[in-house]
Amino acid sequence: MFGDALTELLKTSGFATMTWQSAVMILISIVLLYLAIHKKYEPLLLVPIAFGVLLTNMPMGELIHMDFFKGEHIELANVLHGMDLEEGAPIGGLFDILYLGVKLGVYPCLIFMGVGAMTDFGPLIARPSSLIMGAGAQFGIATAFLIAISLGFTPDEASSIGIIGGADGPTAIFLTSRMAPHLLAPIAIAAYSYMALIPLIQPPIMKLMTTKKERVIEMKQLRPVSQLEKICFAVIVTLLCILLLPSVSSLIGMLMLGNIFRECGVVARLSDTVQNALINIVTIFLGLTVGATAIGENFLAPQTIKIIVLGLVAFMFSTVGGLIIGKVMCVLSGGKINPLIGSAGVSAVPMAARVSQVVGQKANPRNYLLMHAMGPNVAGVIGSAVAAGTLMSLGATLFASF
Template sequence: MDILGTLSGLVRDSGFAGFLAGGGWKNLIMIAVAFVLLYLGIHKKFEPLLLVGIAFGTLLTNIPGGALYHMPMWDAYVYNAPYDAANEIVLYNTAEERPMTEDEYVAALLATVDGADVDALARTYVAKMAPLYGEMDVDTMAAEQKNTCAALELIDEGALQAPDVIEELSFTDIIHHGGLLDILYIGVKAGLYPCLIFIGVGAMTDFGPLIARPSSMILGAAAQLGVFLAFFGAIASGLFNGPQAASIGIIGGADGPTAIYLTGLLAPGLLGPIAIAAYSYMALIPLIQPPIMRALTTKKEREVKMEQARTVSKKEKIIFPIVVATFVILLIPSTAPLIGSLMFGNLLRETGCTERLSDTAQNSLMNIVTLFLGISVGATTVAERFLSLQTIAIVVLGLVAFALSTTGGLLVGKIMYVVTGGKVNPLIGSAGVSAVPMAARVSQVEGQKANPSNFLLMHAMGPNVAGVIGSAIAAGFLLQVFG
C-alpha cells in the first residue's frame, strides 16, 4: 500500500484543501454567513423553525467536497441543457443564457483542475499520440489544439473523468447522480413543499374574521402594492430579467411558501437569497412596520375602536374554502396549487369530521415539510451564486417591497376610515401583508399603544388572511405571465 500516496490523496481531497483552491475563500464567507443565520435563528429567534434549517443547509452546501448539492446539475435541469455528470459541468453559459461552445466546455473542464500547465500537458499528449498518427508536428498540433489536448492528457492521467454527458436531465437522473440535498430539493423544484405547507397553513387558519368582515379583502389586495412596485424596481435596476424580477417582487407578499413556490419555478438560481430575505423580513415585521404605521396615520385614527363583527356560523366556515377554491381557480387557473392546498387544509379544519387529518396537517406534516424545505432552500446558497451584486439588490428590493406593501394597506385603510365615517382603524390595513399572524399582532400592539382599551387583533386577522389569498393570486398572475 502506498501510504504516502494515500495520505497525500486524503489531504488533497479534504475540505480544508478546498478552501485554498480557486474561489474557496467564497465558501469560507458563506460558512460565516451560515453562522450568522444560525445565531439569528437560535439566539434572536428570527423565524427559527425555518431559518435554522436554511442556515444549516447553507453550512452544508458550502463545505468543499461535501457534494450534497450540485448547482450545475440544477442549471442543466432548469435550462434543459446537457450535463457532464462525471465532471459536474453544465454545457450551458448561464451568464449569457445560451448553449456552451465546445471550446468553452473544454476550458471549463480544464478549470476544474488547479494549477494545470496547459502547454506542457498538450505537448505531452501530442508527443504520446504521434506514433499512432504518423508524421505530426508536435509543436504546431499542441498549439492549435492546446486545450483539447491538455484535457485529453488530464483524462489519461486520471486527473479528469472521462465525460459522461446526459443530454436531458430528469428527476431520475438527479436521484442517480445527486447528493442528499439534491434529492430533497426535488420537492422544492416540483413545487411540492410549498403546497404541502399551504395545506398546513390552511388547517391552522381561521377565516372567520374575513367572512365576518368581507371588506377586509380590499385591504388584503391593497397590501400587494409592494409586490408589483418591487417587480418594476427590479426590472429598472437592469440586474434582473422578468421572471427574476417577479420572484423578487413576491417577497412583498410576505408569504414564505408563495415566494419559494414562485421562485422555484421562475428563478431557481435566486431561491436562496429570496427565501432568506423573505423570512428575515417576516421576522423583522415588528421593527419594519411600526414606524411606517405611525408616520402614515394620525393618533386620532389609531385610537379608533372597531365594532365587534358578527358571529360566523359553522356552515359558512365550511362553505368558504369550497367557494374560494372554486372561484379563485376559475378566475386564475395558475393559482390552483397554492389556493387549492390552502383551502383544502382549511376545509379539513372546518368540517368537524376530519379532525385527525387537520391535526396531522397542522403538526406532523407541517413539521416534516418545514424540515425538508429549510435545509434544501439553504442548500441553494452556493458561494459562487450567493456572493453577488444580485443578492445585495434582492435584500434592498425585498425591504422596499415590504415597506411599500405596508404602505399600500395603510393608505387604503385610511380611505376606508374616511368612507365609513371613522369606523375602521387604518392600522388593520398593514396586516394585509400576510405574515400570519405577526402582522396582525403588530396592528394590535400599535392600536393599543394609542388607546389601551383597543383590541384590533381579530379585526386585523381579516386583512391578514386576505393577504394570503392576495399574494397567492399575485403569484398566480406572475406565473401566468412569466411561467
C-alpha cells in the first residue's frame, strides 16, 4: 500500500516529467549563479536571470507560457486570468504577468530612466566630439548583423543579434522583445555576460590596435560644465533624437528624464527613487522574466551557440570601431586625444571607461583617462539607443525593399 502511494507520488512529481533539456538548463542556471555570486559577473542582473532559468525549467512549474506572447499578439485574457480560458484549467503564470513588462518594452525604458539619473553627461558636454567615438563603437552591430544574415538568420533576428554589440543590456532587450522575442533569452544572457567580461575582452584588442606612443598620451583636464548646460543638453538630445527618430522616444525620453531629475536639483526625492528603489525593482522583474524565457526545448538549439559567438564578434568589432575613431581623433587633434578612450564608446557604463583607465595607466602611471573615457562611454548609450531605433524604424522598410 505504501509502495503504491510512493509510486503514485513519484509519478506526479517533477522527477517523472524531467526532460534532458530541463536537466541541462538547471545545470546552466547553477553555473550562471556561480559566475554571478563567486566571480561577480554582473551579479545584479545575472542572479535574477539565473534563478529565472532555474525556476522556468522545473518540470510542471508552469511559470511562464510563451505561447501567450507569440508574434506581436498577446493573449491578455489568459495572462490576466491565470488560466487557459478555452480549456478552463488553471495554469499558473506569475511570470506571464511579469513578462508583460518585457513584451511591452516597459522594463528597459524604466531602467534607462535609472541609468539617466545615475549618469553625469558633463564629460560628454565638455568634449562633444566624444559622440563620434560613441557612433564608431556601434560598428560591431553592423558586423554581427552581416555575419548573422550570412549564417541564415532573418533580418529581424540579425538586428537583435547585432545589437549585442551596443553593449547595452536594456537596449538589447528592448529591440529583441520587439523584433525577435523568441531569441530574448540567449541574446540577453550573451549581452550581460560579455558586458561582465569587458575587462577580459577589450585590453588585448586595445593593445593590438594602438601603439605604445599613443597609449602614453596624457590628456588635459576637462573644463567644468554648468548645471544649465547639463539641463539644456538633456532637452536638446531629447528634441533632436526624437524628432529625427521617433522610434527611440521611449528609450531616449526616459534616459533624459532620469538625467533631468538628477541635474535640475529640485526633485532630489524622485532622483533618489529612480536611481535606487525603482531601478532595483525593475531589475529584479527584468532579470527573472528574461531568465524565465530560457526554456530548455527552445534554448538548447544550435542557434544559441551561434548567437553567443556572434555576440562576442559584435563586442570585439565595436571595440575596434571605437578605437579606429579614437586614432583618427588622435591624429586630427595633433596627439592631444588618447585613442584608448575610443573603446569606451561601447556603452557598458562605467566598466568600459574603467578599462580605458586601467590600460592607459599601465602604459603611463601618470595617465588619468577615466573622466575622458566617460564622454565616449555615455555617448555609446545614446549611440546604441539610436542604432536600435534605426533598426526598428527603418528595418521593416529597408528589409522589405531588398
